[in-house]
Amino acid sequence: MDKYTKEKIKSIVGSNNFFDSKEDKLVYSYDGTPIYQHLPEAVLFPQDDEQISQILKLANQEKFNVVPRGSGTGLSGGAVPVDNSVVIVMTRWNKILEIDAANLTALVEPGVVTGILQKEVEKINLFYPPDPASYNICTIGGNVANNAGGLRGLKYGVTKNYVLGVEMIMPNGELLKTGGKNMKDVAGYNLRDFIVGSEGTIGIVTKVLLKLIPKPLHTITLLVIFDKLVDAGKTVSDIIAAHITPSMMEFLDNTTINCVEDYAKIGLPRTSEAILLIEVDGRGTEVQEDAELIRKIAIKNNASALKGAANEAEANILKTARRTAFSALARRMPTTILEDVTVPRSVLPVMIEKIVKATKIFDVTIGNFGHAGDGNLHPTCLTDERNQAEIDKAHKAFDFIFNEAIKLGGTITGEHGTGLSKKHFLEKLVGPAGVDMMKRIKSAIDENNILNPGKIFTLSPKCEGTLPINREQIKDFHA
Amino acid sequence: MDKYTKEKIKSIVGSNNFFDSKEDKLVYSYDGTPIYQHLPEAVLFPQDDEQISQILKLANQEKFNVVPRGSGTGLSGGAVPVDNSVVIVMTRWNKILEIDAANLTALVEPGVVTGILQKEVEKINLFYPPDPASYNICTIGGNVANNAGGLRGLKYGVTKNYVLGVEMIMPNGELLKTGGKNMKDVAGYNLRDFIVGSEGTIGIVTKVLLKLIPKPLHTITLLVIFDKLVDAGKTVSDIIAAHITPSMMEFLDNTTINCVEDYAKIGLPRTSEAILLIEVDGRGTEVQEDAELIRKIAIKNNASALKGAANEAEANILKTARRTAFSALARRMPTTILEDVTVPRSVLPVMIEKIVKATKIFDVTIGNFGHAGDGNLHPTCLTDERNQAEIDKAHKAFDFIFNEAIKLGGTITGEHGTGLSKKHFLEKLVGPAGVDMMKRIKSAIDENNILNPGKIFTLSPKCEGTLPINREQIKDFHA
Numbered sequence: 037m038d039k040y041t042k043e044k045i046k047s048i049v050g051s052n053n054f055f056d057s058k059e060d061k062l063v064y065s066y067d068g069t070p071i072y073q074h075l076p077e078a079v080l081f082p083q084d085d086e087q088i089s090q091i092l093k094l095a096n097q098e099k100f101n102v103v104p105r106g107s108g109t110g111l112s113g114g115a116v117p118v119d120n121s122v123v124i125v126m127t128r129w130n131k132i133l134e135i136d137a138a139n140l141t142a143l144v145e146p147g148v149v150t151g152i153l154q155k156e157v158e159k160i161n162l163f164y165p166p167d168p169a170s171y172n173i174c175t176i177g178g179n180v181a182n183n184a185g186g187l188r189g190l191k192y193g194v195t196k197n198y199v200l201g202v203e204m205i206m207p208n209g210e211l212l213k214t215g216g217k218n219m220k221d222v223a224g225y226n227l228r229d230f231i232v233g234s235e236g237t238i239g240i241v242t243k244v245l246l247k248l249i250p251k252p253l254h255t256i257t258l259l260v261i262f263d264k265l266v267d268a269g270k271t272v273s274d275i276i277a278a279h280i281t282p283s284m285m286e287f288l289d290n291t292t293i294n295c296v297e298d299y300a301k302i303g304l305p306r307t308s309e310a311i312l313l314i315e316v317d318g319r320g321t322e323v324q325e326d327a328e329l330i331r332k333i334a335i336k337n338n339a340s341a342l343k344g345a346a347n348e349a350e351a352n353i354l355k356t357a358r359r360t361a362f363s364a365l366a367r368r369m370p371t372t373i374l375e376d377v378t379v380p381r382s383v384l385p386v387m388i389e390k391i392v393k394a395t396k397i398f399d400v401t402i403g404n405f406g407h408a409g410d411g412n413l414h415p416t417c418l419t420d421e422r423n424q425a426e427i428d429k430a431h432k433a434f435d436f437i438f439n440e441a442i443k444l445g446g447t448i449t450g451e452h453g454t455g456l457s458k459k460h461f462l463e464k465l466v467g468p469a470g471v472d473m474m475k476r477i478k479s480a481i482d483e484n485n486i487l488n489p490g491k492i493f494t495l496s497p498k499c500e501g502t503l504p505i506n507r508e509q510i511k512d513f514h515a
Numbered sequence: 516m517d518k519y520t521k522e523k524i525k526s527i528v529g530s531n532n533f534f535d536s537k538e539d540k541l542v543y544s545y546d547g548t549p550i551y552q553h554l555p556e557a558v559l560f561p562q563d564d565e566q567i568s569q570i571l572k573l574a575n576q577e578k579f580n581v582v583p584r585g586s587g588t589g590l591s592g593g594a595v596p597v598d599n600s601v602v603i604v605m606t607r608w609n610k611i612l613e614i615d616a617a618n619l620t621a622l623v624e625p626g627v628v629t630g631i632l633q634k635e636v637e638k639i640n641l642f643y644p645p646d647p648a649s650y651n652i653c654t655i656g657g658n659v660a661n662n663a664g665g666l667r668g669l670k671y672g673v674t675k676n677y678v679l680g681v682e683m684i685m686p687n688g689e690l691l692k693t694g695g696k697n698m699k700d701v702a703g704y705n706l707r708d709f710i711v712g713s714e715g716t717i718g719i720v721t722k723v724l725l726k727l728i729p730k731p732l733h734t735i736t737l738l739v740i741f742d743k744l745v746d747a748g749k750t751v752s753d754i755i756a757a758h759i760t761p762s763m764m765e766f767l768d769n770t771t772i773n774c775v776e777d778y779a780k781i782g783l784p785r786t787s788e789a790i791l792l793i794e795v796d797g798r799g800t801e802v803q804e805d806a807e808l809i810r811k812i813a814i815k816n817n818a819s820a821l822k823g824a825a826n827e828a829e830a831n832i833l834k835t836a837r838r839t840a841f842s843a844l845a846r847r848m849p850t851t852i853l854e855d856v857t858v859p860r861s862v863l864p865v866m867i868e869k870i871v872k873a874t875k876i877f878d879v880t881i882g883n884f885g886h887a888g889d890g891n892l893h894p895t896c897l898t899d900e901r902n903q904a905e906i907d908k909a910h911k912a913f914d915f916i917f918n919e920a921i922k923l924g925g926t927i928t929g930e931h932g933t934g935l936s937k938k939h940f941l942e943k944l945v946g947p948a949g950v951d952m953m954k955r956i957k958s959a960i961d962e963n964n965i966l967n968p969g970k971i972f973t974l975s976p977k978c979e980g981t982l983p984i985n986r987e988q989i990k991d992f993h994a
Contacts, residue, residue, distance in 0.1 A: 136861075137756075138752065138755070138756065138860070138861035139859045139860055139861050140755070141859075161758065182701060183701045183705070185699050189698070189699060190698070193676075194699060196705070196708070197672075197676070206948065206952065210948040210951075211948060212946070212948045212949055212952060213945070213946060213948075213949070214945065214949065216859070216924050216925070216926065217859035217860075217924055218857045218858065218859060218889075218890060218891075218924075218925055218926050218929065219668070219669070219857070219860065219888075219889040219890060219891070219929075220664050220668060220673060220857050220886075220889050220890075220891050220926075220929035220930055221857060221926040221928070221929060222661060222662045222712050222928050222929065222930055222931070222932055222933070223926050223927050223928050223933055223937070223940075223941060223944050223945065224933055224941050224944075224945050224949065224950070224953050224971055224972070225709065225712070225713055225952075225953045225956060225957075225971065226662070226675070226708060226709055226711065226712045226713070227945075227949065227952060227953070229675070229705060229708040229709065230704065230705055230708065230709045232705065233701050233704070233705045234704055234705070249760070250758030250759075250760065251758075273617065276617070276619070277616075277617065279640065279729030279730075280729075281728075281729065318797075318798070318799065318801065319797070319799075319801035319804070319805070320797065320798075320799035320800040320801025320802070320804060321799040321800040321801070322797065322798035322799025322800070322801065323799070325798070325799060326798070378697045378698070378699050378700060379697065380618045380620075380695070380696035380697060381617070381618055381696075381698065382615070382617035382618050407699075409698075410697075410698040410699050411697060411698060411699075412697075412698070412699050445695050445696055445697070446695070446697055447695065447697050447699075447700040447702050448702050449700070449701050449702050450697065450698075450699035450700060450701065451699055451701055452701070453701050454701070454702055454703055458702070461702075462702060462703050465702050465703075466692070466693065466702065466703050466706075467691070467692055469685065469689040469690060469691045469692075470691055470692065470693065470703065470706065471703070472689075473685065473691060473704075473706060473960065474703050474704045474706070476959040476960060477704060477956055477959055477960070478704075479959065480955040480956055480958065480959035481952060481955060481956070492703055492704070493703070
């Protein structure tokens with residue numbers, strides 16, 4: 037990027053909000069995804085819609101790339117800079133603009149942290165269900181970009197089920213407003229739901245209107261321990277077959293149990309093959325009844341122990357086991373590659389077996405945990421990115437896992453997005469017609485392919501340049 | 516359309532599935548929307564994906580238009596033929612291909628009647644919630660095309676909340692498969708949710724995979740009668756504020772009450788200004804508790820009478836009052852223009868007042884009913900399309916109503932679609948940037964604008980030709 041362009045950008049955002057020292061650029065050269073890293077040309081903190089619009093217009097003129105990001109907790113490389121790019125950081129857009137108790141909505145800026153919004157609305161007995169495990173750090177904008185899920189997806193759905201409206205600056209610099217406080221709206225194409233999950237490739241979101249729901253009155257949290265993995269799988273199927281819809285039904289395998297226990301020291305049984313963390317909630321006696329039925333199903337399926345939380349504090353301790361799974365696994369080895377395969381619920385036990393098989397075939401360590409009720413697993417490979425042979429083995433194991441998931445009618449990503457790390461699998465999943473349609477839409481909206489190019493699919497290889505990782509760029513830092 | 520093209524089309528679908536007599540064309544020249552009518556060049560009943568693909572490829576070659584339709588119950592003109600078009604009728608694609616009790620899904624052809632699917636899944640205690648009032652006639656394909664809502668939208672959402680996957684033939688003749696039995700899937704752009712509500716303009720849907728849920732165990736149905744409209748509005752707000760989410764909260768005004776009573780003779784009070792039909796359902800005691808709380812709220816707000824259904828048969832009689840509203844109003848006058856404004860729930864009483872005001876300003880008769888819990892009203896003008904002065908008044912009244920809805924943060928259509936009848940209001944609602952983005956996407960997917968052109972927005976005026984109505988074409992039939 038030439039000096040002239042940089043000066044123009046600086047004049048748009050102001051020199052206080054423009055950073056291009058090597059150290060500044062390094063901080064924004066990666067997100068939560070291992071291996072992917074690339075330095076941007078500059079890091080920008082725009083202050084309003086107009087500044088974002090002007091940057092995008094200039095990007096079209098001067099042909100540089102723009103990569104938007106929030107907290108950077110993404111796990112598919114969606115916020116990793118590309119060649120000749122500036123990063124637009126939205127974390128300072130962190131105001132909750134309105135909580136409308138009459139219409140059960142919240143209007144927020146994209147930089148609001150998900151967990152902070154949840155706490156705010158719970159103060160008035162409202163509830164914002166989507167809860168990615170990173171809820172204490174991740175932002176609503178990132179959640180919208182990736183259609184983030186979380187632990188409560190089974191009963192309450194994912195981010196798209198709660199987005200009523202989005203304001204965004206399109207790649208041509210124009211402001212697009214979609215949706216509103218209406219519970220139903222079918223006027224024109226459904227742009228709003230298309231924006232959710234588009235990974236920052238078709239616009240930069242500047243406002244989000246969210247749907248809230250009444251907070252459940254009663255919650256029961258259970259931790260169920262199984263000697264055998266197969267019994268945990270059977271329990272999940274039986275609960276669904278009994279027409280119970282828990283608000284949470286989370287799974288941890290033995291590797292994960294041990295890493296969590298090392299980390300959190302909450303008394304998890306180190307020899308058990310599986311734990312299920314189950315929560316039921318609601319307004320009436322069905323909560324107690326469902327919990328009782330779940331107990332019976334678990335016991336029938338040889339559960340070795342059942343722990344019920346006596347109160348919210350105890351429930352939070354049990355949930356900590358699940359929420360810290362990723363961090364706990366990450367402590368074990370220098371590099372943690374966490375994946376996100378999802379399969380139809382009926383074949384979840386088969387998928388778990390395939391993952392175990394992958395560890396044996398490719399001689400890798402994979403901890404497995406995830407949202408069992410949704411069929412969404414997070415097999416996590418503990419490896420070392422400095423050792424290319426190890427990384428190659430991990431990639432082969434995941435290729436095997438993705439292929440098996442697709443064969444089972446599953447998908448390559450349930451809630452993390454396609455980004456950079458899964459795009460080479462997209463065509464296998466959605467077919468050439470699917471990728472073709474996506475590319476057509478992207479090209480129609482972003483004519484010069486300046487906005488987060490190379491994410492989801494490759495439209496123009498030159499934009500991506502040296503991705504996934506530009507080792508030359510960052511060698512000084514690793515030295 | 517020349518003879519050569521017609522022969523080619525006939526050779527694709529077979530002469531048994533090709534109709535072009537004037538009488539045949541007349542039958543498919545309209546849908547459920549008054550005033551709009553246009554004869555197609557031919558009516559086709561393709562038998563498989565390949566035939567649809569070939570028709571679309573030929574349409575691109577020979578530049579004719581293709582208009583898909585199901586039962587034709589649409590209320591915005593979405594299935595009305597355009598100039599130089601063939602109609603593709605999907606009603607014979609009426610097989611339920613699979614009900615998967617383990618994964619809670621149903622795979623259906625688009626011509627399956629919504630009500631038939633509901634009955635089938637209820638046999639095994641599953642539930643398909645979307646229930647447009649036309650559920651006994653309308654098809655799943657039409658529901659998907661319009662993202663249909665219905666009486667249970669408040670608690671259970673609309674069609675898009677239940678579409679897990681769609682197979683469709685794109686305008687270029689290629690088959691696109693989206694989604695699957697996974698409860699979560701964020702691989703690539705969300706094409707699936709974009710297809711839902713696209714009104715047959717970006718593809719012809721040939722298979723739909725639907726999500727099912729467990730059937731609620733308990734249901735309580737209440738009919739609440741109010742002398743004063745304002746008290747009904749207050750009751751709706753108070754129920755939402757009490758954090759109750761009824762599965763149904765329907766409203767009928769005095770005009771509608773009287774038309775329904777004339778038609779169904781179920782003992783509705785002819786002098787009351789409003790009725791609310793409320794249903795609560797669920798798995799436990801909260802159903803009874805919520806019903807009790809609703810009773811208290813209604814009484815506090817001066818309800819003049821409350822009727823509870825003692826059993827399912829009685830509940831169905833109460834629901835008949837609401838479900839027959841449109842048919843009952845339609846008997847009163849030769850032409851019934853039913854609209855679909857939706858506003859944030861908190862301003863529903865204001866919107867109801869504005870509609871009453873419209874009847875006075877423009878001297879028209881409007882019956883008003885709808886999904887009060889969603890803020891979705893169906894003001895229905897009783898008029899006579901043979902009298903242009905009357906129709907002009909009706910249009911002016913609805914222009915006023917739409918403008919007021921937009922001012923209140925509402926939308927021009929909650930569940931019927933934009934089609935032909937509301938497209939002139941789209942830009943006012945979504946802005947030039949919104950319409951521009953929609954047109955870009957349509958052009959990217961349907962390069963020659965051959966698929967249901969002129970619906971939602973005008974891309975190329977010549978395709979629409981003589982719409983809304985070609986009186987010359989149909990004068991012989993009306994003579």
